[in-house]
Amino acid sequence: MNSESMKLEIYDTTLRDGAQAEDVSFSVDDKIRIAQKLDELGIHFIEGGWPGANPRDIEFFQMIKAIPLQQAKIVAFGSTRKAGNVAENDPTLQALLAADTRIITIFGKSWPLHVTEALGTTLENNLELIQDSIAYLRSCGKSVFYDAEHFFDGYKADSEYALETVRRAVEGGAERIILCDTNGGTMPWEIEAIWPKVQAICQVPLGIHAHNDAELAVANTLVAVQLGARQVQGTMNGIGERCGNVNLCSVLANLELKMNHPVLGEGRLQHLRNASLFVSEIANLLPNKRQAYIGDAAFAHKGGVHIHAVQKNPLTYEHVPPESVGNRQRVLVSDNTGRSGVAHKLEEYGVTLPRDHPRVQQLLAQLKDRERDGFQFEGAEGSFEIMVREALGTHRPAFSLLGLRVIVEKRDAEEVPRTEATIKVQVGDVIEHTAAVGDGPVNAIDNALRKALEKFYPELREVDLLDYKVRVLAGNHGTESKVRVLIESGDHKAKWGTVGVSENIIEASWQALADSIEYKLLNRDQEAKEPNDG
Structure with missing residues (x-):
């Protein structure tokens, strides 16, 4: 196949390389759901995991067979055979075959340092591991992609040996050679200098697999594409080991919008932010609001x-x-x-x-006065909208506070503190007086407020408190300093932020909690009138 005329391929390794990130752990169901979302986005190859590494990946490959995908091909990942094993009896290669995918990606060593110290074998034996592992998988009817691990570091240490590993992979029958910047420390100009040397001896399409340890993974990937790379490997949101892999979200947007590579298919790039947020949610990671293109702060x-x-x-x-x-x-x-x-x-x-x-x-x-008092509305647009509607006379409060008391009791040093909040609110002509316990004063107030209001506004059961932040303002006043409380809340349709400021952390928390409830209920009053412009 002519690599120049070949369509650029997107290879996602979120389910394998991304799952190796700190604080990330995917269940089998998580992996299935992410694979379906990536397929909808238009990703060409989805690396499902290493079937020889853990039972969860084995189960994934079994389950994904029953899931219809629009275009993505599922790929199993593993290593070359171990030194001393023959390919036919090697457990890693047999597990890869058992995954029953049409395509298998295996990695091998390009850097003499890794061959002698990590593998503990000879340079010549490593070449044999690469070639006959690929040849065996090809003889079993599989397409094989070869990840040349640590290729750029290996090239800088011993260029002839690194190139020889590529030659052996091609002789073994690899259909793609992926050059990996595994340690993530290669500079873009080094990619530019080394890439043509590999192209000159490689008869199959090349790909790029970059890590982000020097904050250059996106740059290195785009440089490689300009030099002729036909496959791009990466992860959604750049999750991965250490500082992460190349961020496919940034790469995809740059490829389509800046480099005229319509890789996903017509209209699919418009679903990029949704896919990014979906993966963050499944991974239980807070989205990066400053992420290029798709973060909340990007525009x-x-x-x-x-x-x-x-x-x-x-x-x-x-x-x-x-x-x-x-x-x-x-x-x-x-x-x-x-x-x-x-x-x-x-x-x-x-x-x-x-x-x-x-x-x-x-x-x-009014806004400038509030901010001088310590309020900040950048992350609290819910509170800002309430302030605006109050000023315009279009907001009818859903409830009013008549009284609040919080008791925190700790009877001895070993006992966990017990917190109880008592609250009195008025809704219309009805007064509700309730109490609730919680894990700390803010949670207790939240529980008591919901207990009082949910009978009037059952839709409040949909609301979750997603995040709670406290910032001390003008800390030179010590424990008398003002604090700003920012709360993020959400339901099944949206998220919103609210803010409170006071010298009393309970009061500041109450302000933010009350605004959160008011914001949820803003649209209940369909008869709110527009302000008189006069």
């Missing part, structure tokens, strides 16, 4: 000059349309926002006022 604007400009023409401060990757433009509210930002936020709430309208000026002044 967020805070400075007044920026906001004013993007409202006239998004190209002024956005290098691609946010919608192209499934993201959206956001205007952050802060004392840097200016009148344009406030007017823009009002439009999001269905209120259209010119930027020089007195109401806009009033809200901007």
